[in-house]
Amino acid sequence: MASLTHAGSAGPIRRALSRFFENGAAVVGLAILIPILVLTLTYDLWWLHKPNDIDLLAMNQGPSSAHWLGSDGVGRDIMARLLQGGRISLLVATVSMAISTFLGFFIGAIAGFAGRFVDGATMRFVDLAMTLPPVIFLLVLASIVGSGIMPTIFVISLLSWPVLSRMVRARLLELRERDFVVASRGMGAGLWHLLIRHGLPNTIDILVVYATLQVANGILLEAGLSFLGLGVTPPEASWGNMLNAARATHVLENYPWQWMFPGGALVVTVLAINFVGDGLRDAFDPRSELK
Amino acid sequence: MNAESILEISGLTTVFRIGDREIVAVRDLSLAVATGETVALVGESGSGKSVTSLSIMGLLPRGVGRIAAGTLRLKRKTGEVVELQTIGGDTLRRVRGNDIGIVFQEPLTSLNPVFTIGEQIAEPIRIHMGKSRQEALSDAIQRLEDVGIPDPHRRARQYPHELSGGMRQRATIAMALACNPTLLIADEPTTALDVTIQAQILDLLGRLQKERGMGMLFVTHNLGVVAEIADRVAVMYAGSLVETGSVARVFSHPRHPYTKGLMRSVPQLGTATLLREAGTPLPTIAGSVPSLMDLPSGCPFAPRCPYRIEVCSEAYPALADAGEGQFSRCIRWQEI
Amino acid sequence: MSQEFLLEVSRLGKDFAPVAFARGPVVRAVQDVSFNIKRGEVVGLVGESGSGKTTIGRMVAQLIEPTSGSIRFEGSETTSLSRRELRGLHARVQYIFQDPFASLSPRMTIGEILTEGLDIQRIGSRSERAAKAAQALASVDLPPDAISRYPHEFSGGQRQRIGIARALTLAPELIVADEPVSALDVSIQAQIVNLLRDLQMRLGLTMLFIAHDLAVVEYVADTVIVLYLGRIMEMAPSRELYASPQHPYTRALLSAVPSPDPSRHANRQILKGDIPSPANPPSGCVFRTRCPVAVDACASAVPPLREGTKGHFKACIRDDLG
């Protein structure tokens, strides 16, 4: 009964989180991420410039006391655009993450739990989605649905779920044979019960990690799409379309603040999210439960 | 060092670092293995048996486990006596596989899945006996034959997963014996096996040990196995050696309440029917094995002990000499 | 209640086909197995690893479908049930697992684990379910505060108790216990065996007790079935089987068990060779390749399971052995 003398009873999620907070890099990631989130979400309350206010008299100016991070080619404040862009990039990344996580989980879960036939059919579908050359898929999809925030979200979500489906399916195929799931089936559990009571909690590590990394991935994909001119359309700011400016050599060379700040923000944010994701992976790793 | 001993452990204390705490996995363990002798180390899961064998081999996980105290003296093939806890690097490497062979519990996981059986057995032969690849391989086939594997030429070319459990365990034994070590450590070599296969392996080990006159440290948790194979037995509980002596002595007159309880709680073939028909429950040891993270003060067995008195939970008992080479870590050993 | 037998298994067989899209031999895990269990009886199923014990247990518990043969529960055939009926049957047969670590979901509290079956079967209200869970917990000697804890906070023996409690919540009539003690520490095994035996007698449970530890089976079971490569070798009342084993395999098995009693070591009989692969079992008697007394005839036909003395069956053509 020795182990019963432990005080309190932390659930698996709480334990994972406490492991997470022991991970230095992950905490650093979080420490970077939280201020970025707070800043992007609140900037309009405290920053006097608006992201789309043009000032043709103050174009391409370097950082100054008026424009902390300088101004862009139409005299918009880079700081305001950076923060608004962050908001948009994070919005796109988060929403597309939610959609693709949802799709990925359910498709993978159904393949994993619903038996051979469904599994085979679903997985061929997933294979197909993965065989599609991403460039063509992206370009074509983007020209069909157009560009802008919603289409970008749509495109990114559609591009990303198959990977998750595969992981979820693999986990559930294995889970299906695990004793506690067998026990549940032995008590008469149906598909829905298994999915919600066992499938979901036991893929939570995959989901959490995927979701985190997918946010990072989403930011990168958005940037890539915008770079190709397909993502979030200007004048709405996003980190990707701000970076697009660096394609012009003169901007790259003469107005480094116009791309360095969004580029830096993007890399740092993605890096921080990756740190967090990696920390979560370790924290939620089922093997760490054994220790 | 005693003339006959190959291995003399005295006062071995091994600790593990877990987070910012240290746990004592083996505490003040003294034990000797003589040439031609089989010593069994028994105890329940987590009692420190494997840690003891790993300590001897210097294979404690780096940065996590370390020998905190004690000496481990080994008489090498050359007759030279070394202290295993102090030598390191190359010398230790030359001891491993050459002077000491070890067989692990899980034959599947302790064989490398991507190399053939032959290659894996040949490896220590090449390292320690300086033979060529070809020679080593034919030696390996010879070793496979020694451990009773039929058709050793074919088997040598196969991968671990292509062999049955018993066959794999024979292969790991062949590997441990490849360089004719003077000491064999067998860490629960039969636990993962079926009884009929276990009987084969025990028979094999017993025979090989006699033939070669090796010393053998045999780790197990099965008292039946101890009786089958060992000359002397050492019983561990929660990291401590609680009782040691010749098998005959300990089995007929256990001097520690844990040993006694353990022996009684295991149902015996033939007698179990009587118990069932009489409706008597099996004798048990109350409670469960304590976690090393929070060992009780004093005697670790005290909370479960029917002979417990107050002092038991105050002081860690010393190993008391019960005569005829039998020792017990119980202050009331005489009453048992 | 008029049925003599709670469970009647006849000519049960199970083949495992290779997984989807892969090729490979069919594994004949269980072949032609027939036995009956009376209400309140404990039947022990012993055999070495891979002999098909778990497969039989799972077919009995309706966790997998037999390839052939029939399983009758209280006289009614179970292999052709509708989903609804199957769910009802699931409540009446419960399973206890070998591995106390794998059998409890690490993501659920003990309370959730114990009420899961009641939830699935939609039995009782929330509070009734909680009460049943608490009662089950008490019956396996665990403290009530365990209800809000997670499995990792318990030792192996305690977890096995929880697994037993879970099986009890649905008040089953038949329990399939699949090696319930073999993963446990020696000093805990006896506790769990006692608990199971106690519950069985107190609640009048019928039990299929699977184990490879012959001594434990001897203590628990009224009738013992010895399996080898998916087939029954010998089946007899426990006392008979241990006192006078008839089949050469049973004898070898009993003799191979290591014992602290040195007198038993002397006439030890060690079987040669390995268990053949169930994907490619020997012709005729599956044991003949390792049998010390095999004769040519053993290879030609599968020996039928014949009743010798009353209730004592064996599948061996050699009647000439003592």
Place this chain on the structure above:
Amino acid sequence: MLQYILRRTAVGLLMLLALTVLIFTLLRLTPGDPIDAYVNPSVPISASDLEMLRTRLGLDRPLPVQYFAWLGAALMGDFGYSIQYNGEGVLPLVLSRIGPTILLMFSGLVIAVVVGISTGIFAAVRRNKLADLSLSTAAFVGISSPAFLTALLGLYVFAVNLRWVPAGGMLTPGAPFSVGDLLAHLILPATLLSIGHGALIMRYMRSSLLEVLSQDYVRTARAKGVREFWVIVKHAVRNALLPVITLIGSTIGIAIGGAIFIESVFDWPGMGLLMVNAVVRRDYPVIMCATLLTGACVILVNLLTDIAYAAVDPRIKVA
């Protein structure tokens, strides 16, 4: 084995068929057709001038007719003519681009694999030491940097400013072919391409090796007296490579069509560039053929990965 390959091939062919239907449908849902791509809107061309061109290309027929016409011809090995490239045969065109792409991919992959695996091993062995931390951080930065940004900066720094390497293309135009020239053009894009993959491989290798190092058979190797160096290189690395092979396989699959950023920044005449141009120009025959070919490559690579996996891991039998 042969049967396995045949079966996989059959499934693969069905998949390709589905792929063509999918792409065909998607393409026709996009606004604009090849003729629309042909005219600069600021050039005064009247629409009637373009109609005949449209008819010439058969774009006025109903969609299913066009699809089956395409499929029928494709099954005969005739993939038609490129619209944008003045009637170049599609198949030779696409094939001529697959070489450069494979060259780029392969070089990038070789760099990524060599660097990724060796640093991965190094980091795992030096777990949590300074070397590990800095390598891991570098890998994280590599994973976190958008490919187009590194490509742009790389081009700007190494080609435009330092002039170490040419600023794009695969060969110096007009110059006779020389390996040195090819390598000079190749090195920068290949290196930049390898960053992301290399970083990913490094991370995988590190964690995979860490896992393997805790396996029993590694302990067994030590117990045999194997030198630490060989314990890692011989016993651990080979096992640790298994998951990395899968990763590399999936990377190739994705990368074949995905090197687009590098190809477009460096004007590398590969599939990525071809496909982007084909989509922008609505060059249907080229898109169809390229999709089919990259799809086939992905399927082939997946198959090869599975076979390679079986070759490295004797436990796995493809059958």
Place this chain on the structure above:
Amino acid sequence: QTGKTIVGGFDVGPGGFQGNFNPLTATAGFTWLNTYFEPLVIYTSDLSKLTGALASEFALGQDNLTYTFKLAETNWHDGTPFTSADVKFTLELAKNAESGSIFAARLADIASVETPDAHTAVVKLSKPNSAFLSVLSQLMMLPQQALSSANVKEIAKSQWWSTKPIGTGPFKFVKHVSDQYVEMAAYDGYRGGKPKADRLINRYFANPAAAVAALRAGEIQFTFAEPDDAKTFKGNGSFRVIEGDSYVVNYIGFNQRAGIWDDLRVRQAVMYAIDRNAIVSSLFGGAAKLANCGYVAPQLVGKDLADYAYNPQKAKDLLAEAGWEKVNGSKPIPWLTYYNTPQVANVMAAVQAMLAQVGVNVVPRALDVPSYNGIVRSEKWQDFPLVYAGLQNGPNPGSLNVGLNAAQTPPSGNNIMRVEMPALTDALNTAMAETDPAKADGRWQKVCKEMNAALPWAPMWVASRYGVVSSKLKDFFWTPAPGGGPYVSHPEKWDLAP
């Protein structure tokens, strides 16, 4: 490798047409085509008038219908002489839509082509056409001996164009490596003299920025450059920046069928709301001319046009009068463009902000060319209520006709904004029929006036375009002509300093 090799990005930017080798389907790319093919007539290097190329002399008869061309004495690259038969062959092929020619509609007025002798060609039109010679300037002469055997219907798909074309220009085709470059060698027999460069290479670039990078890296000697990139070369002694008029008027096109632009006051309000001066001086760095109609050339503009000077208050008032709140209010109006340059993105952002100030909510959206064309040629008015586009307005002022004449409404023409303004159509028809150069300007001024008053589009400006040349490249001539020309550029004189 010996000899001088000039490498350039001659097909970069809006004047180029990478990968097109068939002059019959060329809408641009004449800068390059002109190095190996030649038309009968060509614009002078300042684009002010037409002069002879393969036609050493040309004249329009009194009937305003008969054109007589005296042909130059020269040979094709394969050595066969160039004759009037080639002219007849080329014109007939170009007029035949079956060949996939995009000149068919523009050459529809040709009634006959006669060849009185080997060095004279006479073309008769069915009705006067002021744009005829201008069209001919883009029609490269093709060798009859090489193409007459080909099936006309297959000619558009022929590989001849990109493998072994034959022209009369100063350079001979050597090879084309798709998506990489086209290589030419000097044609020693060129009638204008042996070219100074031995080889000429046209490198292909995915975008102007890549070409600029190559230029800076010293790999090429010339390329088109985006205005902002061009700026960075200013004051750099190793490069020369060429600036010139683009001849493309940029406008905000009102979809006349969208319903929301019906009221002239709304269109005027758009004009007043945009501070074009500020945009030109800041975003264009002054390198653009304000347009108040489709033209900026002084001889075409005329006097007393409304100047629509920036006046946001007036714009608001006009909108209020027109009941804009009811017509559209603040609903977002998609604003399409096919320009994907950073400069245009900035311009549109600025305009968006200015329009937002007066209560017109436009949302810019940049598309690729086919999507844009596909959308604006469709009938779904709500998809393109507003565009930002350009249309060539010179050197032949008749270019605008295709975009504004009611008769040119798709599918027949390119009047994508569906402008149907009878007065404007009349003015255009009159001007198009005027073959007398002396009177033509006046006619076009009328068109301009009409545009200025009725605002079928909101005309914005004509911007400058830029090329950048390495100073090693001597005697190089380039000007940002629409579609790349052609104009007299003397490629045979281009030379490379060591």
